[in-house]
Amino acid sequence: AQSVTQPDIHITVSEGASLELRCNYSYGATPYLFWYVQSPGQGLQLLLKYFSGDTLVQGIKGFEAEFKRSQSSFNLRKPSVHWSDAAEYFCAVNAGNMLTFGGGTRLMVKP
């Protein structure tokens, strides 16, 4: 069965610093991978997705993610974090007709 692991439950970075959130997946077939962000009191907003092709994908709000099949990873990155990026981030894999989510990483941004 498919699974997604986000090893970091909490991450704190300083504003302006770079960010990398880790995601590892387990899925037998070619994965469709997603990153969602959830701000307090909000729903899940899609940041970016990977289906095929270029393994480096660009998303909204200056985020990007790199798919590495050999490492079963799909890490999310941002070169310079803004205070408004503080939120919870979820990695997910599309398995058939459903999404399987990781446990989430809560990002805090220090001024």
Place this chain on the structure above:
Amino acid sequence: EPEVTQTPSHQVTQMGQEVILRCVPISNHLYFYWYRQILGQKVEFLVSFYNNEISEKSEIFDDQFSVERPDGSNFTLKIRSTKLEDSAMYFCASRGDRVGPYEQYFGPGTRLTVT
């Protein structure tokens, strides 16, 4: 920009009562979903719905749960007799065509509290 909406934002109910959570998916979407997130836990898939029938459901989605698309716009989740462990955030999502983009668009959620 079109979005998924959900009502109510917060529902408090007593154990054993029936609740109906409502969702309005994006208008031209064809696939509809319910997920839930118990506090501090992962977002979990409950059920998917296509062409007026359930296409897939998880083991969480037992006989106490049902879904319906009563008209052309609403998509509802009913819990027949709520239990304390049903307390969670419930998210509705929708997706467009079955071929092509697989991204699901989520609503803001309904927080269900069972007392």
